[in-house]
Amino acid sequence: MFYKNARIFCSDFRFHTGAFEVTDGRFGTVLPDTVPADAVDLGGATVIPGLVEVHSHGNSDCDFSDGDYAGLRKMAAFYATCGITSFAPASMTLPYETLAKAFANAARFQKEAPAGHSVLRGIHMEGPYFSYKKRGAQNPAYLKDPDFPGFRKLWEDCGGLVKIVDVAPELPGAVEFTREASKLATVSVAHTDSDYDHARAVFDAGATHLTHTFNAMPGIHHRNPGVIPAASENKRVRAELICDGIHVHPAAVRLIFDLFGPERMVLISDSGRCAGLPEGSHVIQGGMDCWVKGGVARLADDTIASSATNLWVCLQNVLRWGIPEETAIRAASYNPACAIGADKEVGSIAPGKVADFVVCSGDYTQKRVFLAGEELHIG
Numbered sequence: 001m002f003y004k005n006a007r008i009f010c011s012d013f014r015f016h017t018g019a020f021e022v023t024d025g026r027f028g029t030v031l032p033d034t035v036p037a038d039a040v041d042l043g044g045a046t047v048i049p050g051l052v053e054v055h056s057h058g059n060s061d062c063d064f065s066d067g068d069y070a071g072l073r074k075m076a077a078f079y080a081t082c083g084i085t086s087f088a089p090a091s092m093t094l095p096y097e098t099l100a101k102a103f104a105n106a107a108r109f110q111k112e113a114p115a116g117h118s119v120l121r122g123i124h125m126e127g128p129y130f131s132y133k134k135r136g137a138q139n140p141a142y143l144k145d146p147d148f149p150g151f152r153k154l155w156e157d158c159g160g161l162v163k164i165v166d167v168a169p170e171l172p173g174a175v176e177f178t179r180e181a182s183k184l185a186t187v188s189v190a191h192t193d194s195d196y197d198h199a200r201a202v203f204d205a206g207a208t209h210l211t212h213t214f215n216a217m218p219g220i221h222h223r224n225p226g227v228i229p230a231a232s233e234n235k236r237v238r239a240e241l242i243c244d245g246i247h248v249h250p251a252a253v254r255l256i257f258d259l260f261g262p263e264r265m266v267l268i269s270d271s272g273r274c275a276g277l278p279e280g281s282h283v284i285q286g287g288m289d290c291w292v293k294g295g296v297a298r299l300a301d302d303t304i305a306s307s308a309t310n311l312w313v314c315l316q317n318v319l320r321w322g323i324p325e326e327t328a329i330r331a332a333s334y335n336p337a338c339a340i341g342a343d344k345e346v347g348s349i350a351p352g353k354v355a356d357f358v359v360c361s362g363d364y365t366q367k368r369v370f371l372a373g374e375e376l377h378i379g
Contacts, residue, residue, distance in 0.1 A: 001373070002032075002039035006359070009048045011350040013262070013330050020047070022355040025372035030349060042359060049333040049348050050085025050356030050369070053311045054164065054340055055124055055212065055240055055268035057090050059275035063285060064089035067101035072109050072120075078276060079118035081378050082312040083369050085356035086121045086347075088163055088340045090270075092285070093127030093138035096150060103158035110161065116376060119356075122163030122340040125154070126211065129177070130191035131168040136216040137297075137305035138191060139287050146177030155184050163340035166190035166211050169202035169227070182206030186339055188240075189227055191216040199230035203237055209339055210239045212270055213256055214248050215304075232259050238339055240266045241331075243314035244307040246296050250321040257318075262327040266336045267314050272297045272306030316364050 004019040010030060019035045021028030057063055059078045062071035072089070079087050089106065091099055103123055110120045128144045135143060144150075146167050155162045164186045167174050170193060178187045182205070189202060190211030195218075210231045218226040231237045239260045242248055247270070248256075257265055269275070272285045274297040281292045290297040290305045297305040311332060318328045337347025346354050355373035360366060369376040 002036050003042055004035045004039040005044055006042040006047045009329050011348040013326050022373040025355055027349055027351055027353050027355050045359050046362055048329050048358050051083050051311050051332045052336040052347055053084045053087040054336040055090050056271045057306055058273040059271055061273050063273040065092045065094055065102050067105045069105055072105055076117035080376055082310040083358040083367055084118050084311050085371055086119050088122035088124050090124040090126045093142045095142055099154060100157055107158045107161055121342045123161050124164040125162050126166050129167045131193045133193045134191045134216045137299055137303055145171050146173045148177050148180045151181055164188050168192035169194040169198040175201050175205045178202050178205040178207050192227060194227050196225045196230050199227040203230055203234040208236045210237055212242050213239045238264045238266050240268045242270045242307055243267055243317050244309040245317055253321055257323055262330055265331040266339055267332040269309050269311045269314055270307050271309055274308045275310055
């Protein structure tokens, strides 16, 4: 099937007006010279790749770490309605046996791949190798120093589905862990009180990702620069950013986009099970009580536990804050796909890739979602 009269975000990260083909669930020709007479006319609508979420714990009162198949399926259905066609759910700081159960559940879901749902393309293992001081809403009872044999067993038992694993650089053995773990997955710096030197050592050892930049880490200081400048100097490192308008101020969002550039930014929601729930709702996240207050989940001491948003809303936000359209879309699709090694399959509109795309209005307030070329009927 051909679609014509569209404003298409193509694999050169620019918009082009023209047509594209979908055949057997994948993109065929993009911007063909001739278009069949029976091509579907999109009326000048904007067409972008399906979004790729690499840091979300849950939604709809479900959490990935629960290890519940019905809950994971409910999460994936919600993601799809938001234009998120691929995802790598994030775990929490929990005992290895709890993580193993959640990871096995993810492997089952990926294998069964139910139609009409966002596709699970990996796992983001957020914890337990974190700083106590910067633990945030991670359960302190289960924090551990970096443990490569333990991580490797979890990775092997789920068939290598863990695509991102987090570590605090100042912990004992962090460099050695990074050197070995980076052979299996993307290593990300997170929940850390590290100084510049420790952070740089871990990036030099192979870490290529920065988890929710600004949150659960030191800010930038001119005498003690910390993690963020160390990450920015290493051109292999991508930076996640929660763009709900609460975790990070819009001015800081613009700063980080300028610092890292369009090739290295990754939009995330970092949503928890509270996403999609009303204000005041009580939920359990990471074994701890949280309440939805002011658009985020908070612990009893008012510590932010997670966002209550989704990646589509984050995309709308950064566009409203002045991030260039092409840069914002890349940060919500191709760059996160690269972070989990899925860029050969998804993340851009290119011949041979899975035909996950969103047809939307120019202001991104209306959308139609297509999964492997099939339109998702919402509502």
